[in-house]
Amino acid sequence: MATEVKETESAGKEIDFTACDEICEKYRDWKGATIPVLQQVQEAYGYLFSELVERIADNLNMSAHQIYGVITFYAQFYTKPRGKYVIRVCRGTACHVQGSGRISEVVCEEFGIKNGETSADLKFTLEEVSCIGACGMAPVIMINNKTYGNLKPEEARKIFRDYAELQG
Template sequence: MAQECSCDARFAETSDLGPLDDIIERYGREKGALIPLLQETQDAYGYLDEAVMRELARRAGYQLSQLYGVATFFAQFRLKPIGEYLIKVCHGTACHVAGATQITDEIANQLDIKEGDTTPDGRFTLESVMCLGACSLSPIMLVGEDTHGRLKPTGIKKILKQYAGDSGSSKEEE
């Protein structure tokens, strides 16, 4: 059963396949171009939608399974829409030891979502990553391109409020 997402207005309509023409013209079946082909497609649509992937395979001459094989192997590719702010919590060794699990749990609690999910208003998506390369700041998270380090669960609500705007994504003070 297909999942409905109230945030799909943030992304190009997948029925608009025009951007594929330019992308395919640049890369086509050029050897070694499958990853940049998928990257640009994801940039154009926000994620790799099934209809777009089917059309990309047809137009560029790939098997759909080839596209999905690459898209599911590399963590950079998304098969469903993400929120306006992608929250990446580092769970590498230093961050894990410093409390990354508690940070992820607090974010999930504040946003009332599970890891890997997006808030109903499309504001936030929460995911865990293996390493963000800033071990001296552990535990660390990225909110979009912004780095937040030396995190404590008690400081999460304040950080999320910076991004919540009027949406009310974060739980109110209790």
């Protein structure tokens, strides 16, 4: 399949759909391929923006509405850009009692974002989650796949600043 680059309507940037087309091609004749396609395309592009959803729909012979139905049903899919570092603050009972709300406030103070938001530089996204499953280490946060527990707000602030200083 030839590489096609399309200028987006909204952002005026060019999109290379090669990865999307290659992923869809692998699943062309598979029943129930929508979720694995969406997972892999999101991994490749970071999130599922409208032009990409349309391309997936065309490749899978589905309507964009059908694709959006899947995207909006499952919490694992994102239609807005996310940060390089996703900070998940546990808000379960044990973490709440141990002060996880204050840790969310520290994220806001450091990066100017609230729950569900991404920093303007696309470095951080804050997600308050119901439970991380590490109650014995409350309060707990995860940054991408790394877990930090038994945190005080100032310890969390140092961790956040360390990530902010990382390059790349």
